[in-house]
Amino acid sequence: MTTARESRSPGRSPSATTSLRAAFLIAIQGLAGIVLLPLLIVSFALVVIWVGLPMLALTLSLLRGLAMSQRRLARRILGVKVPMPYRKIGGEGLLDRLQIRLTDPATYRDIAWLLLTICLGFAVGLVAMIFYIVLPLGVLASPVIIRTYLTVTSSVLRRSDTEVMEQRIGELATSRAETVDTQSAEIRRIERDLHDGAQARLVALSMNLGLAEQMMEKDPQMSRELLAESRQSASVALTDLRGLVRGIHPPVLADRGLVGGLQALALAAALEVDVDVVMVGRPPAPVESAVYFAVAEALTNAAKHSTARTAWIWLRHNAGRLSVTVGDSGVGGAVASPGGGLHGIERRLAAFDGTVTVASPIGGPTIIAMELPCELSSEKI
Known part of the structure; x- marks a missing residue:
């Protein structure tokens, strides 16, 4: 279960070169929005005869990608992280994925942002670029214009505190x-x-x-x-x-802790496993057990389905969070489906407010990144 966190850092005025690039990107976004809006309208109109379903799914994906580029630009210029609060889409069919997107409030924030960027984006970007021709006015005015525009548009894409709380309650x-x-x-x-x-x-x-x-x-x-x-x-x-x-609760955890437990899993695995674990202290026993069985499931899946010969385990603890990565050199294509091993890992770690991210392109490799909040106790304790 993925939880996005909003964070702010003090924004600094962008340099002239950065502002010029931002102005160019804003203008491009405006032009792209002008092209995308008619496609979106036509897609909605064609849904009644089913032809528009794949077209609407593609258009919404393009819209989401365009809105994500706006979020990245706001983070770079304003120092403000605008999270991507989209509902998770699994391995469902086309209709299921489309239903999730159409019932996701974030989709309609993207549409509202699209209308705003069509009205203002191209004009703001073009004005900011032209201002650089008039020095020193451009150097002073263009960054202000860009920052103001990004502040307004980012507020449209950002979730309200109520939505953040509702999503968190739903996840819990x-x-x-x-x-x-x-x-x-x-x-x-x-x-x-x-x-x-x-x-x-x-x-x-x-x-x-x-x-x-x-x-x-x-x-x-x-x-x-x-x-x-x-x-x-x-x-x-x-x-x-x-x-x-x-x-x-495996005895190896009680005797040797999580580090020793992962090393024991690597030795007992059906493929060659490289272990890179660095951790001073021990997590609570329930967390140790959850991570141990999650890694064991990941290695079992790699041995059974990936045709991999090698795998690796990477573990670190930093800033109150335990990060574990299990990868293999297999054929890839792993998908978290209901009742499957990856879904079981997600459910196991969700009890500890943990997240699981799977990257498994066709042809490999498969990388399963797990992260959960965790405070370590002293080895002596």
Whole structure:
């Protein structure tokens, strides 16, 4: 689950060269908007006969790309980060993706910005560039014009505090529901493993011991055989219980911490894994367990689906955030689909307000970047 954060840094007046480039880009945006608006109108009109569906999807994508260029320009000139508050689009079909975009408030902020940039963008950019011909007026006036224009247009693209809060509440509600579902499924798995494994063996052990007690005087040999069988059943039941506990919190984490746990995963993996982990201190036990199983799932996916021969694990902790990257040299094409391994990683880390970003172009490589807030404790503690 990705959460965008808005941040501001003190803006400095752009240099003459920077202002000239910004003026040129603003003018280009205005021209592009003039071309894009008719396409958008025609696309909406053609939706009724289905021809406009792919056309509308393409036009909205172009609009989003144009608005993103405006956000990057505002960040460079004003020192203000205008986040991209779009709803996440997964591997749905065309209609589903289009529905998500049409119900996303950010799409209509982009359209409002498009109308504004058509009315002002080309004129502002052209005036700012012409002013540079008239020195020193241009050097003084053009940066002011550009900064004013970007401030106004960026306010249209920026989410309100209410929208930020509503999105955050929605993300937390979704994360909580998925966490509850995951924990319920985990509890059912543990109950099933106990019932089918250790419990069944312990019941058989109790019955064998009862029979051995009854046969002690009548048939000592049979009694010894039952006791030997009971001892074997107790050993198997103990192994089952250890495996069950290992699935809840691997002993390697308790003994060697997350760094040692990741190194153990690399050694046990079915492909050659390079490990580059640097961390002073230890995360909380639940975070260690979540990251451990997330990395284990990523390596398992790489071994099963990517045809990769090599992979790598990279881990760092900085500014209160734990960053983990798992990559492989396979064929790529990995997609986070419901019920899949990548979706499971997202759900696992979402419980800790973590994010997962997947880059997996066809032909590879696949890179899974995970990040979550985390404070480390001292090794001594």
